[in-house]
Amino acid sequence: MLIKPASDIAPSNITDKTLYLNRRQFMQGAGALALAASGLHSEAAAAPRLAARRSPLSVAGAANTRDEITGYNNFYEFGTDKADPAANAGRLVTRPWAVQIDGEVLKPRTFDIDELLKLAPLEERIYRLRCVEGWSMVIPWIGYSLSEVLKRVEPTGKAKYVEFTTLRRPEQMIGQRGAVLDWPYVEGLRIDEAMHPLTLVTLGLYGELLPNQNGAPVRIAVPWKYGFKSAKSIVRIRLVEKPPVSSWMRANPSEYGFYSNVNPQVDHPRWSQASERRIGEFFKRKTLMFNGYADQVASMYTGMDLRKYF
Numbered sequence: 440m441l442i443k444p445a446s447d448i449a450p451s452n453i454t455d456k457t458l459y460l461n462r463r464q465f466m467q468g469a470g471a472l473a474l475a476a477s478g479l480h481s482e483a484a485a486a487p488r489l490a491a492r493r494s495p496l497s498v499a500g501a502a503n504t505r506d507e508i509t510g511y512n513n514f515y516e517f518g519t520d521k522a523d524p525a526a527n528a529g530r531l532v533t534r535p536w537a538v539q540i541d542g543e544v545l546k547p548r549t550f551d552i553d554e555l556l557k558l559a560p561l562e563e564r565i566y567r568l569r570c571v572e573g574w575s576m577v578i579p580w581i582g583y584s585l586s587e588v589l590k591r592v593e594p595t596g597k598a599k600y601v602e603f604t605t606l607r608r609p610e611q612m613i614g615q616r617g618a619v620l621d622w623p624y625v626e627g628l629r630i631d632e633a634m635h636p637l638t639l640v641t642l643g644l645y646g647e648l649l650p651n652q653n654g655a656p657v658r659i660a661v662p663w664k665y666g667f668k669s670a671k672s673i674v675r676i677r678l679v680e681k682p683p684v685s686s687w688m689r690a691n692p693s694e695y696g697f698y699s700n701v702n703p704q705v706d707h708p709r710w711s712q713a714s715e716r717r718i719g720e721f722f723k724r725k726t727l728m729f730n731g732y733a734d735q736v737a738s739m740y741t742g743m744d745l746r747k748y749f
């Protein structure tokens with residue numbers, strides 16, 4: 440039995456659960472397909488489905504399972520253990536929700552989450568995510584390019600950078616009661632990075648609205664950078680003239696730079712970045728330059744010393 444790589448899957452099949460069979464299910468072959476069709480995944484199927492067309496910007500190959508993606512998370516607002524977000528994020532109230540967009544724009548405005556869900560056609564983008572800690576996943580996100588949002592607020596000529604801010608609500612985000620990071624969580628991109636078609640406003644995964652532990656109701660996904668650049672549960676996008684200071688740069692400027700492009704040749708001061716472990720796999724894989732997206736993004740960094748601008 441053969442399961443086609445993602446790039447060969449017909450658009451009519453996009454929401455079909457069988458697309459997401461992981462390696463283990465793949466080994467089980469037809470048995471797994473029958474299981475998927477039999478309604479045993481009914482817990483997931485009960486959630487509202489998001490209709491999304493498959494994007495050519497997706498990577499081929501098997502995605503991680505929904506359990507892996509929703510059970511092994513970094514979301515320090517809910518604790519620092521990988522299981523904490525799944526255990527604690529259920530308390531976060533994600534409606535009503537709005538994202539304020541301001542700064543160097545001609546038309547500052549606030550988008551309600553329901554507006555964001557309808558702002559542009561939803562696409563399924565299967566992206567690699569590489570955490571700076573040395574693990575990775577393949578995740579079927581749902582959303583659309585951040586450029587769709589940014590063009591509607593009309594950035595001025597002074598908008599050189601974009602700053603993302605996560606919600607600060609310690610009543611519901613129990614990790615914010617401690618000072619692990621300087622809350623709220625802040626991240627940033629250069630304007631060309633933010634406008635790059637790969638940079639995703641993420642509203643769902645696996646055909647459903649985002650689970651809280653993955654950054655509900657809206658987060659960013661920047662697949663060629665270490666995972667921490669992809670801020671979760673954002674409430675503000677500010678266009679600015681100067682490079683934003685991210686939470687991680689503030690916490691440890693010698694370890695976390697502004698760019699944080701995935702780069703197997705530039706080690707973290709305390710560990711190598713040459714390889715990674717894909718969650719669900721035993722053997723390590725070689726980490727790819729720009730996390731495998733070099734063809735699409737390398738030109739944004741020509742002439743830059745990537746050791747200096749790490």
Ligand SMILES: Nc1nc2c(c(=O)[nH]1)N[C@H]1C(S)=C(S)[C@@H](COP(=O)(O)O)O[C@H]1N2
Nearest residue numbers: 512513514515570605624666667669670671
């Ligand atoms: N607000 C916020 N965003 C965050 C984080 C966080 O702690 N808080 N962790 C980052 C890190 S380190 C990673 S690897 C990814 C993990 O995303 P995932 O849990 O959806 O896989 O989220 C990033 N976004």
Ligand SMILES: [Mo]
Nearest residue numbers: 570571666667
């Ligand atoms: Mo991470």
